[in-house]
Amino acid sequence: MFWFSYYILFYFYTAGHLTRQKEKNMNRKLRLPAFVFLLTFSLLAIVQIKLDRPMILAERFFEGAGWIEIVFISLYGAIVAYKMQDPANVPQWRKVTWTIFSVIFFSQLIVGLSGFEKFLMSGKLHLPIPMMILGGPVYRGQLSVMTILFLSTVILTGPAWCSHLCYFGAFDNIASSGKTSRDVLKYKTAIKSTILIIVIGMALILRWINVPLLIATYIAAAFGLMGIGIMILISRKRKKMFHCVMYCPVGTIVNITKSVNPFRMYIDTSCTLCMLCTKYCKYDALDTADIKNGKPSITCTLCGDCLAGCHHNSIKYKFLALEPAKARFLYLLLTISLHASCIALARI
Numbered sequence: 001m002f003w004f005s006y007y008i009l010f011y012f013y014t015a016g017h018l019t020r021q022k023e024k025n026m027n028r029k030l031r032l033p034a035f036v037f038l039l040t041f042s043l044l045a046i047v048q049i050k051l052d053r054p055m056i057l058a059e060r061f062f063e064g065a066g067w068i069e070i071v072f073i074s075l076y077g078a079i080v081a082y083k084m085q086d087p088a089n090v091p092q093w094r095k096v097t098w099t100i101f102s103v104i105f106f107s108q109l110i111v112g113l114s115g116f117e118k119f120l121m122s123g124k125l126h127l128p129i130p131m132m133i134l135g136g137p138v139y140r141g142q143l144s145v146m147t148i149l150f151l152s153t154v155i156l157t158g159p160a161w162c163s164h165l166c167y168f169g170a171f172d173n174i175a176s177s178g179k180t181s182r183d184v185l186k187y188k189t190a191i192k193s194t195i196l197i198i199v200i201g202m203a204l205i206l207r208w209i210n211v212p213l214l215i216a217t218y219i220a221a222a223f224g225l226m227g228i229g230i231m232i233l234i235s236r237k238r239k240k241m242f243h244c245v246m247y248c249p250v251g252t253i254v255n256i257t258k259s260v261n262p263f264r265m266y267i268d269t270s271c272t273l274c275m276l277c278t279k280y281c282k283y284d285a286l287d288t289a290d291i292k293n294g295k296p297s298i299t300c301t302l303c304g305d306c307l308a309g310c311h312h313n314s315i316k317y318k319f320l321a322l323e324p325a326k327a328r329f330l331y332l333l334l335t336i337s338l339h340a341s342c343i344a345l346a347r348i
């Protein structure tokens with residue numbers, strides 16, 4: 001009898017303890033999604049309330065429907081956050097969500113151009129290639145809304161533009177699907193810098209010699225088509241984002257300017273130099289020298305894919321004096337909320 005009572009007591013104690021533990025874990029897992037929901041909702045609510053022209057798409061069709069869209073998009077952000085807080089899920093979920101982002105962006109553009117103008121943001125059309133974020137303002141001599149938006153994302157989340165927010169980079173991500181090789185992309189800095197200088201130089205020359213907008217647009221379109229060719233021919237074969245790492249001038253601007261934001265990534269002393277993480281980095285930022293150096297190279301976009309490859313938990317996010325888990329929490333909170341908000345707002 002004694003042993004039976006003891007057993008019952010012990011059972012309830014451990015069951016209660018386990019339930020409390022489970023509850024604690026569940027609460028911890030719901031914290032990031034809840035924050036993402038609130039931040040996304042707040043950002044979109046400000047747009048919905050403050051701007052005279054309806055910016056949330058549903059609001060353009062039925063008065064008040066914008067709020068329903070805001071709730072759905074905030075829920076989407078919360079689900080993405082729930083999944084991506086587990087580093088093992090990041091490569092797959094980043095790919096899916098980034099693709100969704102691009103599909104929505106280009107679908108709205110196509111529908112908008114087919115005569116349903118409500119699907120366009122301002123109606124001021126420009127070529128939907130990232131190069132225009134840089135080349136456009138240099139050619140016109142004035143900043144565009146897109147350029148200001150782009151720079152704001154760099155200030156808020158560093159290089160996350162090139163891993164979660166760019167409507168074009170998602171295609172390079174798909175093209176390079178699969179585990180990457182350990183081949184290093186040679187002459188990276190020289191090639192990137194040369195392309196950047198050529199693009200800025202070309203835009204300046206076109207401006208100085210008064211080349212008409214239509215011709216300048218054709219030149220930009222040729223640049224964009226060449227980029228798609230690079231994705232199909234090189235990124236697909238090398239399993240690295242060759243277009244984004246080597247060719248896109250905006251990617252190079254991101255690499256140069258990202259340090260205005262304090263988020264960083266580092267490899268701590270628990271690293272065993274097993275090199276497994278290199279196979280997860282499509283941005284060619286983790287070769288042997290980078291790993292020995294304790295941090296990814298300049299092309300790192302803080303995408304977080306490599307965390308899934310490191311069995312020793314040696315790759316960490318850093319944000320000022322925050323401990324790594326909190327730095328990652330903050331990074332995911334900002335990046336996913338921005339990603340979800342841009343799904344609602346990023347239109348041409």
Ligand code: SF4
Nearest residue numbers: 162166169244248251
């Ligand atoms: S490198 Fe260029 S195309 Fe690639 S994600 Fe960045 S801006 Fe977009």
Ligand code: SF4
Nearest residue numbers: 281300301303304306
């Ligand atoms: S080093 Fe890691 S976080 Fe940086 S780009 Fe490569 S996979 Fe992404």
